[in-house]
Amino acid sequence: MTKPAASAATAKTATQNACKLCNPLGACLAFRGIEKCVPFLHGSQGCATYIRRYLISHYKEPIDIASSNFNEETAVFGGSHNLKLGLKNVSQQYKPEVIGIATTCLSETIGDDVPMILKEYEAIMGGEGQLPAMIFASTPSYSGTHIDGFHAAVRSAVKTFAAEGPKRKLVNLFPGMISPADIRYMKEILTAFGMPFVLLPDYSQTLDGGPWAEYHRIPPGGTPARAIEDTGSASASIEFGSTLESGKSAAGYLEEHFGVPRIHLPLPIGIKATDRFFEALEQLTEKPMPELYEDERRRLVDAYADGHKYVFGRRAFLYGEEDLVISMAAFLSEIGVVPVLCASGGKSGQMKKRLQELVPELDELGIKVREGVDFVDIEHEADELKPDLLIGNSKGFAMSKRHELPLLRIGFPIHDRFGGQRLHHIGYRGTQELFDRIVNTVIEQRQNSSPIGYTYM
Numbered sequence: 295m296t297k298p299a300a301s302a303a304t305a306k307t308a309t310q311n312a313c314k315l316c317n318p319l320g321a322c323l324a325f326r327g328i329e330k331c332v333p334f335l336h337g338s339q340g341c342a343t344y345i346r347r348y349l350i351s352h353y354k355e356p357i358d359i360a361s362s363n364f365n366e367e368t369a370v371f372g373g374s375h376n377l378k379l380g381l382k383n384v385s386q387q388y389k390p391e392v393i394g395i396a397t398t399c400l401s402e403t404i405g406d407d408v409p410m411i412l413k414e415y416e417a418i419m420g421g422e423g424q425l426p427a428m429i430f431a432s433t434p435s436y437s438g439t440h441i442d443g444f445h446a447a448v449r450s451a452v453k454t455f456a457a458e459g460p461k462r463k464l465v466n467l468f469p470g471m472i473s474p475a476d477i478r479y480m481k482e483i484l485t486a487f488g489m490p491f492v493l494l495p496d497y498s499q500t501l502d503g504g505p506w507a508e509y510h511r512i513p514p515g516g517t518p519a520r521a522i523e524d525t526g527s528a529s530a531s532i533e534f535g536s537t538l539e540s541g542k543s544a545a546g547y548l549e550e551h552f553g554v555p556r557i558h559l560p561l562p563i564g565i566k567a568t569d570r571f572f573e574a575l576e577q578l579t580e581k582p583m584p585e586l587y588e589d590e591r592r593r594l595v596d597a598y599a600d601g602h603k604y605v606f607g608r609r610a611f612l613y614g615e616e617d618l619v620i621s622m623a624a625f626l627s628e629i630g631v632v633p634v635l636c637a638s639g640g641k642s643g644q645m646k647k648r649l650q651e652l653v654p655e656l657d658e659l660g661i662k663v664r665e666g667v668d669f670v671d672i673e674h675e676a677d678e679l680k681p682d683l684l685i686g687n688s689k690g691f692a693m694s695k696r697h698e699l700p701l702l703r704i705g706f707p708i709h710d711r712f713g714g715q716r717l718h719h720i721g722y723r724g725t726q727e728l729f730d731r732i733v734n735t736v737i738e739q740r741q742n743s744s745p746i747g748y749t750y751m
Contacts, residue, residue, distance in 0.1 A: 314639030325394030327495020337398025
């Protein structure tokens with residue numbers, strides 16, 4: 295029995311169960327993809343604790359995030375002293391090669407000039423030996439989402455390390471906030487093409503590694519700073535993200551300052567989008583697609599044909615990060631599922647435009663697009679649009695339970711299932727996994743709701 299949602303006309307005074315996460319969380323995640331880097335939040339200890347809890351719950355790995363530990367006095371008089379002391383303590387205890395510094399609401403609200411404070415710190419501490427490199431990203435939580443913080447950190451890393459050099463056979467890949475399993479798959483593909491590459495950030499090991507014989511203060515893995523230096527001499531950059539503007543992206547920075555061409559693609563989910571990615575690699579490397587991926591594509595085409603009768607015409611609610619929702623909507627349209635609602639807490643202002651580029655029949659299919667929403671807003675749409683399933687992260691579970699709708703978990707965060715860090719989403723392999731999961735979710739729903747059931751498809 296579906297529980298009626300509150301009236302859509304009811305005035306709201308606050309966000310309820312936000313369909314996004316905070317800006318500095320994304321920055322801390324990106325910093326974990328840089329070798330021997332410690333994420334550092336300029337703000338209160340509570341912010342660091344909250345972000346650690348969220349990341350650990352999804353990735354099931356230990357995560358240290360340092361903090362300048364704001365208190366009442368710091369909030370009034372500024373956090374310069376706390377930041378300098380915190381950087382000194384982290385440098386002494388962790389011996390990092392890089393410290394990734396992100397701001398929080400509090401430090402941004404009082405207007406701390408972090409670049410100036412860092413210059414003062416370097417001037418004071420420079421005589422005490424070699425200091426870690428410091429990356430700074432401005433990430434106020436009251437503005438944007440975790441995706442904005444993620445991209446801000448990656449751009450700042452490139453801005454800090456990239457160096458001028460003669461162009462050479464090297465490709466940069468900025469894949470965005472994808473799973474460790476997807477990162478490993480991207481590295482496998484680039485290696486198969488025989489093209490030297492720099493992938494940033496690379497948390498495929500730091501957030502999904504094996505057991506340790508001894509404790510590491512900083513886990514092994516990540517993109518080395520010396521590799522980020524080479525991004526300025528690459529022959530091209532490939533960057534995933536439909537709504538990511540050049541002025542906010544790492545690839546955009548390299549194009550503007552080093553003349554590295556930016557190849558901007560949506561997340562390669564589905565056959566069409568993945569074909570575009572492989573075509574870009576074929577042009578850059580002047581090599582054909584390796585047979586391994588031709589085989590993956592053929593199996594996926596065959597699976598589409600086999601599973602079409604189960605999923606065609608099904609209606610889905612899609613929610614999460616804008617770029618993930620946009621690419622997933624294109625994929626669902628490709629397999630005959632109608633994404634009747636595409637929703638995100640992000641507010642890029644580009645979501646509908648980018649969706650129409652990939653799903654031209656958007657209006658014809660009656661697909662509703664909503665930006666800047668929370669889960670109360672999304673749930674208001676359920677009675678009218680009548681979805682068959684929900685597709686998104688774990689934050690939609692309460693809605694799924696109230697409306698007795700199956701929830702296919704993708705993206706971040708996945709807190710109520712095991713193995714979220716090992717889910718594939720992109721490429722032919724990721725699309726195959728997603729397609730199988732969608733078909734089986736539909737079959738399971740039909741099976742469970744049938745009064746007699748069936749045991750044979």
